[in-house]
Amino acid sequence: MTMNSTPASRASSRISSMNRFLRLGAIVGMLAGCGSVPLPPQPPLDRPAVAAPADTGAANLPADNAPLPPPMLQGRSRWIAVRWSELPGFAEDALHEAWNAWIKSCERPGPTFAALCPEVRRLSIASGEEQRAWMVQRLQPYRVEPLFGPSEGLLTGYYEPVIQASRQPGPGYEIPLYAPPAGIGQRRPWYSRQEIDTLPAARSALRGREIAYVADPLDALMLQIQGSGRLRIVERDGSQRVVRLAYAATNDQPYRSVGGWLLQQGAVRDASWPGIKAWVAQNPQRLNELMWSNPRTVFFREEAMSELDAAFGPRGAQGVALTPGRSIAVDKDSIPYGTPVWLASSGPLLKLQRLVLAQDTGSAINGAVRADYFAGWGPEAGELAGRLKQPLRLWVLWPR
Template sequence: MVHHTMSTKSASASSASSKISSMRRMTRLVAIVGMLAGCASAPPPVEAPSAPVAAAPPAATAEPSVAGAPIVQGKSRWWPVRWSDLPGFEDDVLYEAWNAWLRSCERPPAAFAALCPQVRQLSIAAPSEQRDWMRRNLQPYRIEPLQGPADGLLTAYYEPMLDASRQPTARHTVPLYRPPATLASRKPWYTRQEIDTLPEPREQLRGREIAWLADPLDALVLQIQGSGRLRVAEGDGSQRVVRLSFAGSNDQPYRSVGGWLLQQGAVRDASWPGIKAWLRDNPQRLNELLWSNPRVVFFREEPLPDAELGPRGAQGVPLTAGRSIAVDKDSIPYGTPVWLASTGPTVQLQRLVLAQDTGSAIVGAVRADWFAGAGPEAGELAGRLKQPLRLWALWPR
């Protein structure tokens, strides 16, 4: 799923657990960031890390905890460490992550294919058995960039849940589109402003409407996240929940509307709540705000047979709320189990997650977008999460 990080890109372990438990209850009803069903194209092939390459450790970081040369993987350097170096490893509720791992085993990277039968067998094992198995079969590696500081950035994304109408009404005036037939013939396609103001793109999108929303900012959020859920009022008066998944874009560059406001000095709080507050005070500048991001995303509609499952990520498997992350695939291959540690004002996390998605704003060795789930609570978290991050890859021995 192609998305952008929800934090515009502007609490203890128990509090994180309660947040995720709440999210999971929400996802049972309906399913940051994430921010931020699946991609129309098949995910790219996953390659195992290259053979160990000797390299000196960065001057700013300590020597690795165990002997051995690091692995250079794309934009990152992986240092072998001890399991005791992973903060909180003994305390994680592993069965939540095991569900995400089982999803990854539906399309495993080559390096993990041989382990997947054991992963499946351990799905009902005790946490102590799962931890012992991981220690025997996996080697943890601290992920660092080839250059620069070791700490990175954690943001979050989510699936918005929005009310929509199948037909335009006096209130529902903002269309969500399927890809136009001419999308491949013009690259990049028209910008957001051109779509809104020129007759040519409007004509090419006629008849491609999936549904209509009441709030243009909701449509922008949905496009930034890359997927979402609609509670659709049908023409016959019935209502149902469907998923909209990423089906293409106009290939224009993504620009953060929060960043645009910060550059102008219009806000100090560039979170989504801050952006909405600014817009309430400046409604006449709505189009100016929207047009600052020329990128437009097109969708396809899919049924939602299981509200527990998230959209399909770039790995091609459904995401798991609280246990899936989007990464830079050049630094962490899809399907890799990753230990994540982040402490900040929004949430404190020390947990096992799976690298199952990507996003155009997710670039760098120590960079992750955490899938927070679906609905308004997940959106509130995703809209504010922006804090330091450390990552460890767990790779087969």
């Protein structure tokens, strides 16, 4: 689900609207004490982190001077206990934004965090200062390091595409999106992308499995790479509605990056998604060659979307809806699902120092210090996700 911005000037122009959403988030947190209530729709977070306006939270933190626990091994990572003062920006983050994602994780918590969920829900109406103090008392930060190699990792981004589609094929809508064919998912490779496009047997197996049709094969490919998306779909009776396509299965072929293929060909220097689209616009005769370089195809299931569903992203691998700017995909062998994580990354696109929740994974997310940042949905989120590629540091926040 990974593809690697909008300029800072575009980001800063939306900060005033974001403050309005931050105030709404506090109301949502209050309601969440009685059950999980989705956030109002939020714009994609292609901006620097915005701190809570009047809450530094640093002055009244409990003392953090107890003996540090020993290092822990977790899959392919080593966790080194540290003081809270090591976490950059800990006193400035707008924690109530992350608290809504944490409440989502509490819908399906793992055994380690289940006991904390009643307290997390009660604290949804607390101040940032109170939330920080509770974290210091109840959680121990551990710096995540690989077993071998440098401790600095990689942050990329992903998003939920929004694509115009039609329920039936016709001029401008000729690229099908499929539900899984019969017999898929038995851990053996099915037809490759090229075979699906060219072999009658493959096309026959998919006949009747078409969910919808889109205009651009690159949009279909992007939807498959991201793993889910929203369709503004024209129904057979001419009406329109928005539905979500969620990941259902793959053809169990290996994933190959089309951007990596272009780099190997020496065709581009910019292998971001905007760079890929620009290359295709200049080389339309090589579109199939590009598409077939990635043998993997993803199949979908259709999900209805209410207004409340539309306020969140798709369900991640943890089984809970993703929160823009506060959900990340991780290597589950290094960081368990549902773990609160402190993320720090600085680059030309974003400066991020914030609390996020490990709620998803992806085939390209491998390694101890590796995360994919869920940017939201729509074209601006896609622009950010398509270009985001920055150094990364991570700290897991584990119960004491």
